Amino acid sequence: xxxxxxLASVDRGPGASPESAALDHQQLTRxxxxxxxxxxxxxxxxxxxxxxxxxxxxxxxxxEDLAASSADTITNTTHNPNxxxxxSILQTDLARTQYIIRSLLRARLAKLTKYSMHYLVxxxxxxxxxxxxxxxxxxxxxxxxxxxxxxxxxSVPDISALVDTAPLSGPETSFVHAHQTLLAGHYGGSxxxxxPRQLRRLDDNAGGTSMVQGPETKEVVFVRCLxxxxxxxxxxxxxxxxxxxxxxxxxxxxxxxxxxRRAWERGEVELL
Amino acid sequence: xxxxxxxxxxxSEIAFLAEMETVTIVPRQRxxxxxxxGGPVEPLIxxxxxxxxxxxxxxxxxxxxxxxxxxxxxxPDSLSLILEVESQHQDYKSAFSPxxxxxxxxxxxxxxxxxxxxxxxxxxxxxxxxxxxFLPQNTAQTVVSSRDPPxxxxxxxxxxxxxxxxxxxxxxxxxQIRRLLKDLxxxxxxxxxxxxxxxxxxxxxxxxxxxxxxxxxxxGEERGFLAGVVDGLRxxxxxxxxxxxxxxxxxxxxxxxxGTQDEEEEDYMEF
Numbered sequence: 001x002x003x004x005x006x007l008a009s010v011d012r013g014p015g016a017s018p019e020s021a022a023l024d025h026q027q028l029t030r031x032x033x034x035x036x037x038x039x040x041x042x043x044x045x046x047x048x049x050x051x052x053x054x055x056x057x058x059x060x061x062x063x064e065d066l067a068a069s070s071a072d073t074i075t076n077t078t079h080n081p082n083x084x085x086x087x088s089i090l091q092t093d094l095a096r097t098q099y100i101i102r103s104l105l106r107a108r109l110a111k112l113t114k115y116s117m118h119y120l121v122x123x124x125x126x127x128x129x130x131x132x133x134x135x136x137x138x139x140x141x142x143x144x145x146x147x148x149x150x151x152x153x154x155s156v157p158d159i160s161a162l163v164d165t166a167p168l169s170g171p172e173t174s175f176v177h178a179h180q181t182l183l184a185g186h187y188g189g190s191x192x193x194x195x196p197r198q199l200r201r202l203d204d205n206a207g208g209t210s211m212v213q214g215p216e217t218k219e220v221v222f223v224r225c226l227x228x229x230x231x232x233x234x235x236x237x238x239x240x241x242x243x244x245x246x247x248x249x250x251x252x253x254x255x256x257x258x259x260x261r262r263a264w265e266r267g268e269v270e271l272l
Numbered sequence: 273x274x275x276x277x278x279x280x281x282x283x284s285e286i287a288f289l290a291e292m293e294t295v296t297i298v299p300r301q302r303x304x305x306x307x308x309x310g311g312p313v314e315p316l317i318x319x320x321x322x323x324x325x326x327x328x329x330x331x332x333x334x335x336x337x338x339x340x341x342x343x344x345x346x347x348p349d350s351l352s353l354i355l356e357v358e359s360q361h362q363d364y365k366s367a368f369s370p371x372x373x374x375x376x377x378x379x380x381x382x383x384x385x386x387x388x389x390x391x392x393x394x395x396x397x398x399x400x401x402x403x404x405x406f407l408p409q410n411t412a413q414t415v416v417s418s419r420d421p422p423x424x425x426x427x428x429x430x431x432x433x434x435x436x437x438x439x440x441x442x443x444x445x446x447x448q449i450r451r452l453l454k455d456l457x458x459x460x461x462x463x464x465x466x467x468x469x470x471x472x473x474x475x476x477x478x479x480x481x482x483x484x485x486x487x488x489x490x491x492g493e494e495r496g497f498l499a500g501v502v503d504g505l506r507x508x509x510x511x512x513x514x515x516x517x518x519x520x521x522x523x524x525x526x527x528x529x530x531g532t533q534d535e536e537e538e539d540y541m542e543f
Contacts, residue, residue, distance in 0.1 A: 020395055022311025026406045027394055029292065036281050047396050055309055062307075082303055085337070089328060093308040096327070099288075103275075110275035220474050220502045222280075222483070222491055226374065226401035228387045234478030242520075244478020249387040250374050252491075254471075254498060255480035267391075267399050272491055 024051055025097070032104045034264070034271040037222070038257050040215035041111045041119065043167040043265075056097060063090050111215065112172060116180045117156075117202060118214035123165065123173065124157030152184040152192045155201040217258040225251045227268030232259040280495045286488050290430035291327035292405040296341040296412040298322075299332070323411055326431065330438050340439040341412035343425070346432055348445050350422035351452035357421075358459045366463060368485030372409050372423040375402060404488075429457065429489035460487070464494055471498065475505035477513060 027048055035042050070083050112119060156177070165173040184202055192200050204211050225247035232255050234242035247253050252272065263269045281289070292310065299316035306313045314322050321341065324332075332338035344350060357369045376390040391399035404426035425431070432453050440446040467481070474481040483491070 019311070021307070021309060023392065023394060023400065025310045026402070027400065029289070029406075030403075033281055033289070036277075036285075037279065039279065045396075048394075051395065052309075059309055082301075085303065085335075086306060089306060089313075089331065090308070092327065092331065093310060096288075097309040103285075106275040107277075218477075218506060220499055220506075222495065224403060226389060226403055228389050232478050232480055242478060244476075245480045247480070247482075249377050249389060250371060251482055251484045252486050253480040253482050253484075254474045254502065256474075256477060259478055259480075267401060268389075270401075270403050272488070 020051075021055060024048060024055070028052055028097075028100060028104075030270060032100045032107075035104055035107050037271040038215075039111070039219055040217060040257075041108055041115075041167050044169040044172070046169060049169075052097070052101065056094065056101070059090065059094050059097075063087065063094065066090070108172065109175070112168070112176045113179060115213060115215055116176045116183070117212045119168065119176055120157045120159060120180055121203060121212055122214075123159050123162060123168070126164070152188040152200050152202050153181055155203045156180050156184050157203075217261070218256050220254050221257045221260070222272040223247075223253055223255060223260055223264075223269040224272055225249055225253065225269055227263070227266075230260070230263045230268050232256070233262065234259065278496065280499070281492065283489065283492055286427075286492045287430045287434070289405055290427035290434070290488065291325065291330070293326045293410045293425075293427055293431055294323050294406075294408050295326050295329045295343065295410050295431075295435075296321050296323055297329045297332065297338040298341060299338045301337050303337075321412070323408070326410070326434065330434060333439050333442075340435060340442045342435060342439075342443050343410040343431070344413055345410075345422045345424060345428070346435060346443065346449060347422075348448045348452060351449060351456065353422055354424055355452055355456050355459065358456060358463075366466060368460060368463065368483070370423060371485045372407075372425055375407070424456070424485070424487065427488050429453075429487050457490075460490060464490060468498075468501065471501050472505055472509075474502045475509055477517075 027045070031042070031045060031048070066083065066087055070087065159173060159177055162173065168176065187202070188200070202211070226249065228249050229246055231246045232244040232253075234244050244259065245253075245255075247255075247269070260269050264271065297316075298321055299318045301316070301318060303316040305315040310325060313324060313328065316322050316338070329338065329340050333340055345354070354369055357364055361369075374387075374389075377387045389401055391401050394400045409425035410427075410431055432449070435443060436446055436450055436453075443449055464486075467483075470481055473479040
């Protein structure tokens with residue numbers, strides 16, 4: 001940590017300054033582009049989104065106040081000739097920000113509906129202690145063999161007791177659960193109900209192949225290297241990480257997403 | 273269907289991003305400073321120059337409330353120089369001309385220097401490195417630094433075309449600029465296509481293909497094709513890659529590493 005870091009950390013105030021609005025806007029834009037570029041759902045930046053939504057709320061109030069005052073002074077237009085211009089600038093700015101937020105949320109929803117089972121299983125498995133995992137798998141095997149009324153809904157993991165919902169936000173988590181429950185009910189009603197009991201589950205992994213499809217992290221993305229040097233990891237997963245090519249500052253590369261995900265989390269690469 | 277658009281931002285979204293670039297204007301009327309969601313806007317006092325986001329500059333220009341100072345690269349002289357580098361220079365036969373350096377990155381003239389990234393800090397305490405469109409790459413410079421050769425910024429296609437559309441009377445010889453932009457686009461598009469041969473390197477784990485200097489719109493045009501080709505190559509080579517990984521793991525387990533695998537790691541090349 002050098003002197004710049006210390007100064008920067010002091011400068012980082014409570015966060016209501018206009019400069020912080022600019023920085024948050026840049027982060028939001030970058031996150032939106034990243035979310036649009038990769039196949040998986042990125043970790044939800046809760047503090048950032050809260051600040052942005054607060055600012056949007058305040059800005060809407062400001063615009064309403066201004067519009068009201070312009071209606072009051074309709075007889076006296078010479079009072080402030082720039083009022084309409086200011087209003088239109090503020091509204092354009094607001095619409096641009098709202099567009100980014102909407103596009104971001106919809107892109108996430110699209111991924112969530114596509115891979116809903118994958119994310120539910122991921123959430124459920126991470127938030128479970130070993131004891132309940134054992135009982136769960138036991139109950140799974142029991143339910144598929146003993147319970148004659150097995151429905152596809154049973155294979156939807158229960159996430160009601162969830163505390164940590166990363167990478168999703170709270171509302172996204174409940175959405176994905178409700179979505180998958182409805183979907184499972186529909187499948188059950190339309191065709192799965194006619195199947196033998198042991199074939200009704202939606203998370204079957206018989207034969208070593210899981211039927212739950214997840215996003216493909218080996219797909220390539222376009223990145224710009226922002227750190228001095230960023231190596232591309234051969235395997236983004238656990239274990240020994242081999243290093244592939246090394247990107248240098250300012251370079252634009254086509255690389256696998258899994259190879260640069262860690263660097264993206266550190267903010268050293270930007271998705272394009 | 274929550275979201276019908278394909279993965280990766282589309283052309284209109286790229287243009288939307290390019291409108292966040294900062295440009296310099298000379299206002300023709302006063303306007304008090306505004307607190308926008310994208311950051312504060314300085315008060316406009318003619319004839320003092322001001323730096324504004326491009327969308328706001330275009331809005332004011334359309335209403336004849338301001339004139340836009342063209343960025344230094346959007347000038348016939350700069351563009352012909354860049355075109356010459358792109359088409360004639362030996363080093364850039366199959367590579368794009370170098371982009372403007374990021375903050376902390378040494379310019380092309382002093383290649384020996386090490387880059388030192390200068391992070392800012394976000395409100396959450398994370399490091400944040402600024403990048404286009406949030407760098408002043410399209411602002412008019414008061415002091416022309418002769419050291420730095422002109423370079424095409426990341427959003428050159430979009431910014432160039434938008435300024436030609438709306439503010440052509442503020443540009444020097446707009447017809448010539450239009451011609452040069454078109455020539456540049458064709459030269460660079462040909463390079464993009466000729467680079468397809470090396471795409472195989474991006475299909476290997478840890479490999480990659482460099483596209484340094486590429487523009488945002490050029491990337492957007494080729495994104496679907498490049499990603500599709502690399503994805504196809506990856507699927508074809510998946511079993512081979514798996515076999516190689518197992519072989520490597522076996523070697524590591526045996527403790528014997530004879531170095532024969534090294535060439536495979538090194539066979540990337542920039543294009």
